[in-house]
Amino acid sequence: MTETSAQPEGTPAPRTRIQRRKREAILEAGLTVFSQEGFRGATLDRIAAEAGLSKPNLLYYFPSKEAIHTELLTGLLHTWLDPLRALDPAGDPLAELLGYVRRKLLLARDYPRESRLFANEILQGAPRMRPALEGELRALVEEYATVIKGWIDAGHIAPIDPVHLIFSIWALTQHFADFEVQVRAVLGSEDPFEGAEAHLDTVFRRILRPDADGPRTSA
Template identity: 60%
Template sequence: MANARPRTRIQERNRATILEAALEVFSRHGFRGSTLDQIAQEAGLSKPNLLYYFPSKDAIHAELLSGLMESWLEPLKALKDDGDPVDEIIAYVLRKLDMARDLPRESRLFANEIVQGAPRIHDQIEGPLKTLVDDKVQVMRGWIAAGRLADVDPYHLIFSIWSTTQHYADFDTQVRAILTPTADEHFAEAARFLDHLYRCALTPR
């Protein structure tokens, strides 16, 4: 079968516009609360024009989630087994916090999918994500056995890192209502707090 014809620059630009609009709509309304009409309006395109590029709402959502999972794995992949254990884990915490600051819509998209039972990415969670987490847990258990890291449960440590960092994206409205920051200075404050929290918790006694 002949290869598909390469997309033109206009086609690539329109696809990117649709995905950007869909990210905004999905992160605001969730998958079930979003419609193709909303996405088309956000993108500044007609609904028939949108359907030329993507056959359904599911297809748009699936493409967004596929790209998101790749980004989601990168911060944990960067945790090195030959570094200082506490410094490596805190660096991971700060990478996740940076993602909460820089990619809040992506975080909410992921959270909405998980809350719904992860129907579209369950295989990726049980596959690449679980495999990566299991690998890093073994690294942490090696550090604990060597006395280089406090004796904590590595799985629950990772869950706690996800909770304490992604909270700043998923509950951004609540955080800003309480702290009333003028911009994003609360992320620097959060970074200092989380550095102190995890350094105290993870440094061997």
């Protein structure tokens, strides 16, 4: 029997191992369904079937598909921002930025469903994520854009708009997850990530090296 006497009044009882396992199964199923069907196309019946649960059992843990979707997106945002947070302002600028490109590419490789979930939310106008995008995401981008601007001013990397540089890194790495079907259709049996890492390293190295030719715009 679970002890509850030491539980502070008003505090929910800790979840049992079975409850945690079922919640994880629902979130895993929701991730699969949402990434395939989008929010509008997903149904609780489909998520429950994917999780191997009855719909009433699912509703015991989550009151709606909105609740599942929101919890997935909340966890995803932190995962998505971690590679940028790992950028070291005291490190070698070019190495740090190339490392960020690689981390984002590996995220696209290892978490393609999460990437498509995020992309679907953005394409729908971010109804459930807009506050986080305009708050936490914007603040983090501004913080690291300032770091990149400092590297530019010190002559460590070529003049370039820091925010649009970050946008470009997002676009060129997440493409491999969001358009995975297209990428694999073109490449056939070739692993897209084997060549992508070397290609993106070359692209950004040429853009960012201090002696790079061509017009640049500094923020």
